Amino acid sequence: MAMDNRKLRILRAIIDEYILSAVPVGSKSLSRNTDFALSSATIRNEMAGLEGLGYLEQPHTSAGRVPSDKAYRLYVDSMLQRAKLTERELAVLQRYCGVRVSSVEEVMRETARSLSEITNYTAIVLMPEMSESRLRHLQLVPLAQGSALAVAVTDAGVAREAVIRIPPDMSVEELEQISRMITQRYYNRTISTVAERLVVEIGEILRERKSFLQSLTGTIDRSAASGTHLVELSGATNILHYPEYRDVQKAKSFLAAVENKDTLYDLLKQASGMEFTITIGSENKAETLRDCSVVTASYKLGDLALGTFGIIGPTRMQYGKVLTILEYMRASLGEVLTGLQDKE
Amino acid sequence: MAMDNRKLRILRAIIDEYILSAVPVGSKSLSRNTDFALSSATIRNEMAGLEGLGYLEQPHTSAGRVPSDKAYRLYVDSMLQRAKLTERELAVLQRYCGVRVSSVEEVMRETARSLSEITNYTAIVLMPEMSESRLRHLQLVPLAQGSALAVAVTDAGVAREAVIRIPPDMSVEELEQISRMITQRYYNRTISTVAERLVVEIGEILRERKSFLQSLTGTIDRSAASGTHLVELSGATNILHYPEYRDVQKAKSFLAAVENKDTLYDLLKQASGMEFTITIGSENKAETLRDCSVVTASYKLGDLALGTFGIIGPTRMQYGKVLTILEYMRASLGEVLTGLQDKE
DNA sequence: ATTAGCACTCTTAGCACTCGAGTGCTAATC
DNA sequence: GATTAGCACTCGAGTGCTAAGAGTGCTAAT
Numbered sequence: 001m002a003m004d005n006r007k008l009r010i011l012r013a014i015i016d017e018y019i020l021s022a023v024p025v026g027s028k029s030l031s032r033n034t035d036f037a038l039s040s041a042t043i044r045n046e047m048a049g050l051e052g053l054g055y056l057e058q059p060h061t062s063a064g065r066v067p068s069d070k071a072y073r074l075y076v077d078s079m080l081q082r083a084k085l086t087e088r089e090l091a092v093l094q095r096y097c098g099v100r101v102s103s104v105e106e107v108m109r110e111t112a113r114s115l116s117e118i119t120n121y122t123a124i125v126l127m128p129e130m131s132e133s134r135l136r137h138l139q140l141v142p143l144a145q146g147s148a149l150a151v152a153v154t155d156a157g158v159a160r161e162a163v164i165r166i167p168p169d170m171s172v173e174e175l176e177q178i179s180r181m182i183t184q185r186y187y188n189r190t191i192s193t194v195a196e197r198l199v200v201e202i203g204e205i206l207r208e209r210k211s212f213l214q215s216l217t218g219t220i221d222r223s224a225a226s227g228t229h230l231v232e233l234s235g236a237t238n239i240l241h242y243p244e245y246r247d248v249q250k251a252k253s254f255l256a257a258v259e260n261k262d263t264l265y266d267l268l269k270q271a272s273g274m275e276f277t278i279t280i281g282s283e284n285k286a287e288t289l290r291d292c293s294v295v296t297a298s299y300k301l302g303d304l305a306l307g308t309f310g311i312i313g314p315t316r317m318q319y320g321k322v323l324t325i326l327e328y329m330r331a332s333l334g335e336v337l338t339g340l341q342d343k344e
Numbered sequence: 345m346a347m348d349n350r351k352l353r354i355l356r357a358i359i360d361e362y363i364l365s366a367v368p369v370g371s372k373s374l375s376r377n378t379d380f381a382l383s384s385a386t387i388r389n390e391m392a393g394l395e396g397l398g399y400l401e402q403p404h405t406s407a408g409r410v411p412s413d414k415a416y417r418l419y420v421d422s423m424l425q426r427a428k429l430t431e432r433e434l435a436v437l438q439r440y441c442g443v444r445v446s447s448v449e450e451v452m453r454e455t456a457r458s459l460s461e462i463t464n465y466t467a468i469v470l471m472p473e474m475s476e477s478r479l480r481h482l483q484l485v486p487l488a489q490g491s492a493l494a495v496a497v498t499d500a501g502v503a504r505e506a507v508i509r510i511p512p513d514m515s516v517e518e519l520e521q522i523s524r525m526i527t528q529r530y531y532n533r534t535i536s537t538v539a540e541r542l543v544v545e546i547g548e549i550l551r552e553r554k555s556f557l558q559s560l561t562g563t564i565d566r567s568a569a570s571g572t573h574l575v576e577l578s579g580a581t582n583i584l585h586y587p588e589y590r591d592v593q594k595a596k597s598f599l600a601a602v603e604n605k606d607t608l609y610d611l612l613k614q615a616s617g618m619e620f621t622i623t624i625g626s627e628n629k630a631e632t633l634r635d636c637s638v639v640t641a642s643y644k645l646g647d648l649a650l651g652t653f654g655i656i657g658p659t660r661m662q663y664g665k666v667l668t669i670l671e672y673m674r675a676s677l678g679e680v681l682t683g684l685q686d687k688e
Numbered sequence: 689a690t691t692a693g694c695a696c697t698c699t700t701a702g703c704a705c706t707c708g709a710g711t712g713c714t715a716a717t718c
Numbered sequence: 719g720a721t722t723a724g725c726a727c728t729c730g731a732g733t734g735c736t737a738a739g740a741g742t743g744c745t746a747a748t
Contacts, residue, residue, distance in 0.1 A: 026741050039691050044742070062697045062741045102506035102563055141481040141497045151495055151503045153485045159495045161503040162446035219446055237599040246592055248584055255581040370710050383722050388711070406710045406728040690748080697742075706733080717722075 003053065008079070010036070010046050011055055015067045015075050019316050022243045024064030069281035069315060072293070076278050076319050083320040085328075092118045093325075097332050104128070104158045107336055108232040111309060111329065116235025118325055121313035122258060126268035127230040128156045128307045130223070131192040138182045140175040142166070148175060150219060154191065162219045167212055178206070195221045231261045231268065244291070244314050257288035258312065271296040272308040276323065281315040293317045297326040299333045309333075347397065352423070354380070354390050355399055359411045359419050363660050366587045368408030413625035413659060416637070420622050420663050427664040429672075436462045437669075441676050448472070448502045451680055452576040455653060455673065460579025462669055465657035466602060470612035471574040472500050472651045474567070475536040482526045484519040486510070492519060494563060498535065506563045511556055522546075522553070539564045575605045575612065588635070588658050601632035602656065615640040616652040620667065625659040637661045641670040643677045653677075 013034050017025045027044040030036075036043070047065055050056045055074065056065040067075070085093075096114040101107050108125045115123035133154040141149045146168050151161045166175070181202065186194045198217045203210045236258050245251040257263055263286050270285075271277040271294075279294045289312070296310030309329070311322055357378050361369045371388040374380075380387070391409055394400045399418065400409040411419070429437075440458040445451050452469045459467035477498040485493045490512050495505045510519070525546065530538045542561045547554045580602050589595040601607055607630050614629075615621040615638075623638045633656070640654030653673070655666055 024741090028741070040741095041691050041693090041743095042689085045690090048743080058742090060698060061743095063699080064741065102508070102567065104507075136487065136493075137483065137485040139481065139483050139495070139497075143480065143499065143501055147501075149480070149497050149501055149503065151483070151497060153483075153493050153495060153505075155487065157487050157491075157493055157505075157507050159493065159503055159505040161497075161501075163448075163501050164446070223446065235603075237596060237603060240592055240596045240599070248590055248592060248595065251592065251595070252581060252584045255584070259581060368710090372709070384710095385722050385724090386720085389721090392712080402711090404729065405712095407730080408710065692747080693745090695742100695744090697740105699738105699740085701736100701738085703735085704733100705735105707731090709729095711726100711728075713725090713727105715722100715724090718720085 007046055007050055010043060011050055011067070011071060012075065012079050014047075014050075014056065014065060015071060018067055019318060022316060024059055024066050026064035029064075067316075069283065072280045072315055072319075073283075076280070080320055080323070082324045082327075083318065085321070085324060089118050089325065093328055093332065096329075097335060099336070101336070104156060104337070107333075108307075109234075110336075111333060112232040112234035115309065115311055115325070115329060116238060119311050119313070119318075119322055120235070120238050120241060121311040121317070121322070122236050122238055123234045123309070123311050124264050124268060125232040125309040126265070126272065126307050127232070128158070129272075130154070130158070130160065130230075131195075132190055132306075133158075134188045134190055135183070135186050135194055136188075138179055138186075140164075140166075140179045142172055142175055150216060152191070152220065152223075155188070160223050162223050164216060164219050167209070170209075170212070178202075178209070181205075191220065191224050195224065231264045233258065233261075233264065239313070242314050242316075244316070253288060254292070257286065263288070267294060268296060268308045268310065271310065272298055272306070274298055276326065277310075278319065278323075291315060293319075295319065295322050295326060297330045299330050301334050301337055351390055351394055351397075354387060355394055355411070355415060356419065356423050358391075358394075358400070358409060359415060362411055363662060366660060368403055368410050370408035373408075411660075413627065416624045416659055416663075417627075420624070424664055424667070426668045426671075427662065429665070429668060433462050433669065437672055437676065440673075441679060443680075445680070448500060448681070451677075452651075453578075454680075455677060456576040456578035459653065459655060459669070459673060460582060463655050463657070463662075463666055464579070464582050464585060465655040465661070465666070466580050466582055467578045467653070467655050468608050468612060469576040469653040470609070470616065470651050471576070472502070473616075474498065474502070474504065474574075475539075476534055476650075477502075478532045478534055479527070479530050479538055480532075482523055482530075484508075484510075484523045486516055486519055494560060496535070496564065496567075499532075504567050506567050508560060508563050511553075514553075514556070522550070525549075535564065535568050539568065575608045577602065577605075577608065583657070586658050586660075588660070597632060598636070601630065607632070611638060612640065612652045612654065615654065616642055616650070618642055620670065621654075622663065622667075635659060637663075639663065639666050639670060641674045643674050645678050645681055 013030060014025050027040040027047055031038055031040040031043050047056060051058065051065065055068055055071040057068050058065055092114055096110060099110050101110055108127055112123045112125045133156040135152060136155055137153040139151045141151065143149055143163065146165060148164055148166045149161055150164050151159055153159045195217055199213050203213050236255055239245050239254055240251055245254060267286065275298060277296045281293060282290055284290055284292065284294065292312050293315045294310055294312050296308055298308045300306050357374060358369050371384040371391055375382055375384040375387050391400060395402065395409065399412055399415040401412050402409055436458055440454060443454050445454055452471055456467045456469045477500040479496060480499055481497040483495045485495065487493055487507065490509060492508055492510045493505055494508050495503055497503045539561055543557050547557050580599055583589050583598055584595055589598060619642060621640045625637060626634055628634055628636065628638065636656050637659045638654055638656050640652055642652045644650050
């Protein structure tokens with residue numbers, strides 16, 4: 001049994017229908033509601049064929065058919081067409097572009113919020129990777145006896161901070177001097193380079209401060225590596241709108257999965273760099289997302305900030321619409337990020 | 345009909361029972377499972393009395409009784425006793441105290457995580473108020489042509505950043521000089537003072553930079569005021585464990601309420617400064633939390649960081665246990681925050 | 689190749705029924 | 719006078735049955 005043109009058209013009709021209704025679609029309703037000039041019996045035959053090929057599944061005998069992950073894959077690969085956006089959707093996007101923000105974190109938060117609001121799915125945004133961005137300034141600010149706050153600023157316009165311990169005999173002037181020295185020496189180097197070379201190079205100059213520098217390096221390393229607050233999540237509870245999650249148990253496991261930022265980080269990390277990715281159901285690495293689809297987009301700003309964002313929803317997702325929205329968002333994000341600097 | 349001692353004992357037994365089981369408790373089971381030497385009939389009479397007084401409610405005739413908010417209020421006001429912690433609970437607390445963190449944000453995250461893990465309710469943590477903490481350092485770092493990052497460090501050990509626009513003719517040296525001037529002049533002043541006086545005072549010195557300073561002030565103001573990322577939330581989905589939220593509709597409205605950080609911010613803000621607060625069901629201002637209880641505690645560190653944290657759960661909450669945990673946490677939080685500076 | 693027709697399957701909604709836990713009331717008991 | 723045993727009554731949850739509806743596969747006719 002091979003795939004032919006008519007089978008494709010039927011499959012597509014089934015998918016379109018199922019995406020809207022979430023109800024298994026049967027041969028009769030299909031022949032009634034579409035303009036194939038075919039009887040239900042013919043469609044039944046074709047459906048049986050499609051099931052044999054693995055594109056359709058039957059929840060139980062005498063129920064309609066449901067598209068398999070394989071079907072969705074075919075769908076997005078070869079029959080997807082961009083959807084027009086509605087008034088409402090455009091309005092949210094426009095509002096998003098006009099929003100006043102003053103830090104990269106805020107941009108991420110707004111992006112996630114808008115995405116989830118438009119799509120009604122769950123939105124995730126991955127912050128630009130710290131370790132690949134370049135140092136602009138490092139400042140050590142004394143806090144109390146024996147402790148200081150280290151603040152690193154990068155070209156992506158983000159600051160990271162960490163409280164560090166300092167030798168009790170270290171003076172304010174010395175801290176200032178070290179800050180200046182590091183800033184000067186490592187200006188425009190990537191953070192990972194800084195972490196790598198700091199001790200070796202400056203340790204030679206300031207022998208007696210070597211252990212302090214070591215601890216500083218450790219902090220930088222850890223802070224650059226920790227992906228914890230690099231993931232922004234919004235609209236997790238949107239999933240509860242969809243009938244496939246009417247079962248509280250399922251909803252719970254989805255929400256638990258999504259509350260764990262490590263899973264999300266891996267997800268986005270993997271997709272970073274790809275213009276768009278679509279991962280369907282069982283294609284997901286994470287066990288817990290096996291009946292979700294993930295669509296992501298990456299943005300790039302000059303050779304500067306680079307991040308990824310996307311949405312998570314049921315496999316029965318409006319792929320066309322989502323892609324259009326992500327595309328739009330991708331373009332706007334650059335604008336908003338640049339805008340950071342143009343609006344006050 | 346007045347309240348007497350026996351009524352109190354019965355009411356208490358009902359509350360204790362209901363907190364554990366979430367099932368309306370009836371006269372028979374109560375006389376069976378407790379050591380009142382009373383028949384179910386007597387208890388029934390007393391229960392009718394308690395209902396008349398507004399302490400009990402009946403979901404429908406021929407169901408057991410459920411404590412009213414008023415009953416819980418009485419319970420926490422006059423019959424509450426601290427609960428012992430279990431092994432598991434202590435273990436989590438211990439792990440919490442040992443955790444290595446290097447920024448206030450991380451402390452908040454860990455606190456929220458641990459709280460929700462121990463209690464199985466939803467935890468919220470409010471970050472120390474920015475505008476009341478004192479400036480330690482202000483740094484303007486040039487990013488690109490016409491823009492810079494302003495980073496303010498406070499005595500609470502947190503840094504806040506914002507991208508600002510700068511006049512194109514402003515040199516690196518001038519930025520540096522302004523940073524130094526502001527830091528020097530406003531060292532140890534509260535952020536709100538800085539925002540208030542900056543333009544007036546320094547504007548006089550740097551007349552030609554007045555508009556720049558104005559925009560900087562605006563940024564500081566806004567950044568200090570924005571409560572957005574000052575609230576840390578954890579374990580929102582824990583609520584799904586409880587039978588009162590088995591209805592997806594209810595769960596959805598709870599989660600929506602809790603996803604809105606403004607609501608939470610108001611909640612915690614109001615409780616800040618109070619050692620402990622307990623707000624029961626309808627006592628909540630927020631419409632959406634009318635069948636939840638909120639328990640909060642505030643911490644203070646010297647006259648330094650001051651924040652609030654708490655948990656949200658069903659009105660049928662283990663108040664005794666929660667209070668004990670919050671008390672413990674309150675003590676540990678100081679330790680952890682100080683520890684920020686002692687561990688590397 | 690298509691389709692009409694038919695027998696069969698499976699889910700869902702509705703209905704009557706039972707069972708258990710709970711209630712209020714009254715009369716007997718301590 | 720307080721307590722309790724007893725009784726009739728109510729309500730919700732669970733059970734079993736039936737009928738309706740949607741869908742299927744197969745076969746024979748077009």
